[in-house]
Amino acid sequence: MNTLIELYDERAIENILAPDMFRPRRIVYLCPGEIAQDRTRQETLAAFFRRRGWEPELIFVETSLFKADRILRQLFTIGETYPDCAIDITGGSDAALFAAGMFAAKKGVPAFTYSRKKNRFYDISGATFADELPCGLAYSIEDFFLMAGGTLLPGRVDNQILSQYLSDFDPFFDCFLQFRRDWPNIISYIQRISPSEYGQTPPLSVVGGYTVKGERGSRNTANEEALRELARIGFIQDLEIVPGQQVSFRFRDLNTRAWLRDVGSALELYAYKACVDSAIFHDVISSAVVRWDEVLGHGSVSNEIDVMAARGVIPLFLSCKACDIKTEALNELAILRDRFGGKGAKAAIVTTEVCNAAARHRAAQLGIAVIDLEELKTGQIVHRLKVIMKAE
Structure with missing residues (x-):
């Protein structure tokens, strides 16, 4: 032929x-x-x-x-x-x-x-x-985007360094689960006491008030237990708390600083590690940003996939939500899967809440698997990924 x-x-x-x-x-x-x-x-x-x-x-x-x-x-x-x-x-x-x-x-x-x-x-x-x-x-994640006329752009995460931190992601996620209900306030507090100047390398050492301004005029007080747990798992060092007055510590490095200032990082990094731990994917990326067309500037359209993995000629699109699943998130995930993955592509949404029946039904209609809080708590994510990819 x-x-x-x-x-x-x-x-x-x-x-x-x-x-x-x-x-x-x-x-x-x-x-x-x-x-x-x-x-x-x-x-x-x-x-x-x-x-x-x-x-x-x-x-x-x-x-x-x-x-x-x-x-x-x-x-x-x-x-x-x-x-x-x-x-x-x-x-x-x-x-x-x-x-x-x-x-x-x-x-x-x-x-x-x-x-x-x-x-x-x-x-x-x-x-x-x-x-x-x-x-x-076997196609790389970049291959899937390129064949559909898209371009893989740098995301929020430097994927080249993630392998150095794999042992940190499970303890980080356990910390998140322990303080899940207060996590947005914990991250907001860390953001407030660790400002940085645009274009300059941010400092690792932090000194801030025990109570700082919160959202919409509220007050946000340091969560001492959460900070001590972050120190125990090595994300922050030299922690000193003067109750009612001051908090000081040092971020381990710039990467942990970035993750502690992003409310969704704990789940996204945990999902990334689960893909790696499954040992069924030959390519895994956290924060995969794809540009839909070749138009630069204001005319371009781009989307971020929280975690993406490839097994042979089948890509997996993972959306991570530290909140309830919304219909809009499901629709967007389905569009990205169909546009850049084709008929055989897989998609799953991972949520740190218990998925309600309506969201689960809509996900099923779109061919999207749901991994919710109960499965995360019981450590089933790797097994679920294998089932989704028909590797188990």
């Missing part, structure tokens, strides 16, 4: 997987008019293949989404031009799939498909090279 015919699909991975697996000399995409004329989208595909280490010839043929007879005529023409072709019938519209079946039957062109459930390619007709062939490809 020197030529592979692909039925263009709105899910990016459907246009990538078979070509990347079989590496033909050329790929002919039967696609709608907007794709046939979109040079940027075409270059995105070409750039992705170059990133993967090969440069096939890409041909884009405009076709109808609904006229099977027209598609069939175009397939006949392609088959005459490239008699060494095979056709992938994994993606595409119903009309395109119908025409592809007719084409394979009438012309004897090899046809195959890919099963997400089995992660194998299967011979449909005359494609013995694809018969029950396991898909051994």
Whole structure:
């Protein structure tokens, strides 16, 4: 097979997987008019293949989404031009799939498909090279964004250093669970007594009042027990408390300083470590920021995924909420999963509250798994991740 015919699909991975697996000399995409004329989208595909280490010839043929007879005529023409072709019938519209079946039957062109459930390619007709062939490809998180026309940007977390802190994340999360109800006030207090100048390296040493201004004119008093627990687990050092007057301590380093000033960090880092501990993912990122398009400045659209992981050709999108699950959060997560992961992608929302029936029902409708407080308390998150990814 020197030529592979692909039925263009709105899910990016459907246009990538078979070509990347079989590496033909050329790929002919039967696609709608907007794709046939979109040079940027075409270059995105070409750039992705170059990133993967090969440069096939890409041909884009405009076709109808609904006229099977027209598609069939175009397939006949392609088959005459490239008699060494095979056709992938994994993606595409119903009309395109119908025409592809007719084409394979009438012309004897090899046809195959890919099963997400089995992660194998299967011979449909005359494609013995694809018969029950396991898909051994593995894509990085950045790959998933790039293939869909997105760009992975730096997030709030330096992922290069997280491996040095893995042993800290469980104690940090245990501390969070112990003081869960007062956690926003605890973090707010730390923020108040540890200000920094923009553009300058913030100081690690902190001296502040025992009681500081809170939200909306309220007063926020130091939680002595929580501060002592943070000192016990090594996130802060040299803690001195003068009740009613003053608190002083030193952050262990700039990273722990950042995490103690962010109310969601304890859960996000715990979820990140759970992905690592599961040992089923080859790539895990905390705070994955994706830009949707190639427009810079005010016209660009970006989103943050709290934790993202990849297992082979299947990505997992994790949203972490230190609050009740809102419908808006579920909808946003589903959109990101579908846009950048495709049909086989997985999504889960992790909450430090008990998930109510309405939110759980809406999550189920969207195909989103829920990991809530009860499962976090009993240490089930790693097991749940394996179940979600069908690795257990």
